[in-house]
Amino acid sequence: MRVLLSMVAVLVGVLPAGAVAAAPAPAPAPSASASAPTVGAAPLTWGVAPSTRKGPDGRAAFNYKLDPGAELTDYAGISNYSGQPITVDLYASDAFTTPSGGFDLLPAAQEPTDVGTWVAFESRYRRLVIPSKSRVDVPFRLTVPRNATPGDHAGGIVASIAEPGTDAGGNRVRVDRRVGARIYLRVTGELAPAFTVERLDAGYDGTFNPLRGGTVTATYRVRNTGNVRLTGTPRVEVAGPFGIGRRSAGAAALPEILPGGEYTATVQVRGAAPLFRLDVDFGLSPVAVNASMPVPAATGHTAVWAWPWPQAVLLLLLAAGVWLLLYRRRAHARALATARAEGRAEATTSPETGPELSDANPTKSRGT
CATH class of the missing domain: 2.60.40.10 (Immunoglobulins)
Structure with missing residues (x-):
């Protein structure tokens, strides 16, 4: 299941460490909770959100601005909205941008190399059993390395439940269903934005x-x-x-x-x-x-x-139309010229009126 994480980020200061406390869980937040099917009819539903020793403080993400070498303690509230206890694995990981522009965390089997390695939980908190309808506020330590590069580092805190399942081929596999809260950490220093x-x-x-x-x-x-x-x-x-x-x-x-x-x-x-x-x-x-x-x-x-194939076809059709028009005009002109020539030829030919008398030897009449 894709990690469902909240989008908004707010600045946070250093919070004092304290003991883990179980408290009634509030209503689930859709962007920070997940559900998983169980053997019974009721699904398991749980969530992760920024918190304090006394409970959630309204932050939508862990957002920090720290110097290299700085340390702080903060809290992650892990809530069980289900009607039965759940066992979750708690860890931190690095974030990356998906091809579609989404925010996601590395798969559970892939080791983080950035801010996911800067977050540390005590060993007793890495696997938690959370009673039904309750919340556990877990402290963690965030330490920025002294050689950390300036700029934005992103990750998340994840609570996962591993369950047996089957893949599309019917093979038994381990299904890791997880949900988390984002970490946005800006290390002070020179910022160089560039696309x-x-x-x-x-x-x-x-x-x-x-x-x-x-x-x-x-x-x-x-x-x-x-x-x-x-x-x-x-x-x-x-x-x-x-x-x-x-x-x-x-x-x-x-x-x-x-x-x-x-x-x-x-x-x-x-x-x-x-x-x-x-x-x-x-x-x-x-x-x-x-x-x-x-x-x-x-x-x-x-x-x-x-x-421009359609325009070329149109141009050819127009050219063909112009050529056909000119051809017809020339053919008509030739026909008209031929008719006029024939008419003139007929007009110069005289009609037959008998033999023609000659004046060269006129017949004279003599008297006796």
Whole structure:
């Protein structure tokens, strides 16, 4: 089960250590609880949330800003909303950005290397038996290494329940159902936010209507190469040679991308004229999360062929129509000229009226 974690982050100070206390569990929070089927009819439901020695304090995530070498003690409230006791394994892990831009933690079998290693629970708290309808507030120690790199480090505290199950092939497997609360830790030092466009591909889809443009689909992949959580608003511009037929389109803002994380998405520009070769320019205006600082824009460029086949067919049809019209006019003119020539020839021919008398030897009449 995917770790369900809360999104909001607030600043927290150092809290004093204290004993673990069991208390009645509040109503479950959907974003910080999980359910798992059991042998009986009632499912197991549990959750994790930031807490204090006396109970939850309303924080939605563990959010810290600490210097390298700093230490603090905080509490995680593990609540059992079920009608029976549960046994949970408690640990911390590193976070990463999923391909769809989500927030997730490393699988249970994968060892953390970052903030997940900075959180320590006493051995007696790593596996807890929590009575039904109650909560246990567990202290933990967070120690920032002295050589920790400045910037944002993300992770989470997880409470998992392992159960036997079967996979799609019917094989018996161990199903690890877990839920957790996010950790956002900013180590003081120089912040260097940066997005990099690692890939930009484009394709052109024309239309059979020669009077309408097609659609350019730009697929981009960006990576957070800085040390601060980032979001941003993408925009794509499409233009033909010499900037002819320029069109642009934007898209929804990116989700928060952790340092080192990448995100892939598409932007469509509709109504792009098929001008043989189209330039596609991608721009991303990044925004740092929980930090007021300028962030350099991320850009990318590619080109795509856009053949005007419908327009070419229309042009051929128009050319054929003009040729046919001219051909008919010329044929008519030739026929008319032939008819006039024949008429003139007939007009110059005289009709037959008998033999013609000659004046060369006129017949004279003589008297006697």
